[in-house]
Amino acid sequence: MTSAVLARPEAVREPGHDTVTGKWSARYSVAVTSDEPVFAGHYPDFPIFPGVCVLECVRTAAEASVPPAADGVRLASVESTRFLAAVHPGDVLDIELVWEQRGADWRCTAKVATGRGPAASVRCRYTGGAAA
Structure with a gap:
């Protein structure tokens, strides 16, 4: 899958x-730099990621930690997403992931924060895999 986000999650805790x-x-940690293509037209005088x-960063980190x-x-659905604060160029996303099996499916829950505090919470459902 191709991503429009240049930044790649780096493992902080394997x-x-x-x-x-x-x-x-x-x-995982993701550095959000000003060279992200999405900043080109997204509020040029006050860029917001x-x-x-943010959801793409969570997906990429989740799929690196299966x-x-x-x-x-494979990702079946985004069950819920709550954005709590804006993310700006120069911010570092701290993504904490927890996986749980739910019947034949898997749920990945993520808490995302920046240096200013909580930025988002995400819950995704994954399906398929070796056990399916």
């Missing part, structure tokens, strides 16, 4: 089992 919750989790681009038991899953 995917693995959380020793407290027992769930598969990971943490569009919410769909649990081994969910290998081969």
Whole structure:
């Protein structure tokens, strides 16, 4: 899948089992730079990283952290998204991901923050994969 977002998530905490919750989790960082193509016409005097681009960063990070038991899953739906604050050039997105199996499907929940605080929460459903 081709992405309109240049920035790529970098692992801050490699995917693995959380020793407290027992769930598969990971943490990624994404630097949002002023050279992102979406800034060219998106509020030129006050650039804001569009919410769909935040969602794309979450999708990219999620698909880089798929649990081994969910290998081969594909995005089936975005169950919910809540944008809490604007993201601007120079911000760094901190993406905290948690994966849970839900029947035959998988849910990936993400909390996204910048240095100013919470920026978004996202919940996606993935389907298919080795177990399907």
